[in-house]
Amino acid sequence: MKKFKFKLESVLKYRENMEKNEKNVLAGLNAELASLLEQLAYLRGEYARKAREFEEESKSGVTVHDIRANHAFLKNIDYGAELKIKEIEEQNNLIARQTAVVIRAMQDTKTLDELKEQELKKYKKEEQKAHEKFIEEFVTNARARAK
Numbered sequence: 001m002k003k004f005k006f007k008l009e010s011v012l013k014y015r016e017n018m019e020k021n022e023k024n025v026l027a028g029l030n031a032e033l034a035s036l037l038e039q040l041a042y043l044r045g046e047y048a049r050k051a052r053e054f055e056e057e058s059k060s061g062v063t064v065h066d067i068r069a070n071h072a073f074l075k076n077i078d079y080g081a082e083l084k085i086k087e088i089e090e091q092n093n094l095i096a097r098q099t100a101v102v103i104r105a106m107q108d109t110k111t112l113d114e115l116k117e118q119e120l121k122k123y124k125k126e127e128q129k130a131h132e133k134f135i136e137e138f139v140t141n142a143r144a145r146a147k
Contacts, residue, residue, distance in 0.1 A: 004119075004120060004123045006119060006120075006123050007117045007119075008112060008115065009116075012112045012116060013111045015105065015108050015112060015131070016109055018108075019102070019106055019108075022102045023102055024100070025101075026095065026098045026099060026102050029095045029098055032091055033091045033095060035083060036088045036091055037088065040081060040085065040086055041082045041085040041109050043077055043080050043084060046083060047074060047077045047078060050070070050073060050074060051074060054070045054074075111121070
């Protein structure tokens with residue numbers, strides 16, 4: 001009997017390749033999110049450090065100019081953190097959309113994989129029947145020759 005060949009093998013390979021590409025895009029988006037989260041953590045740490053530093057300085061006395069400068073600096077860091085939070089929200093939205101794309105790609109690939117498995121089972125059954133028929137004919141012919 002001829003060798004098993006899945007008729008849609010090229011489509012399956014294409015979909016597997018598309019799935020892999022979409023997963024790579026998702027991995028890139030997740031890496032960017034991790035970077036944004038690190039930047040936000042840095043800004044929050046910098047804010048806390050500068051606030052403690054100013055508190056220590058203010059115990060020994062500071063000028064109004066120093067208070068305004070420190071306030072402006074902390075406000076600037078806080079604004080940067082707010083912007084970073086917005087970027088993180090946008091990145092999370094991108095990740096959610098890309099995750100949906102990856103899921104669709106995985107479903108498409110799985111559908112073809114299941115179809116291939118069904119056809120392979122059918123092929124194996126037919127091959128088994130052909131093998132059994134061959135053995136039956138062989139035994140029948142051997143008996144006929146023996147008589």
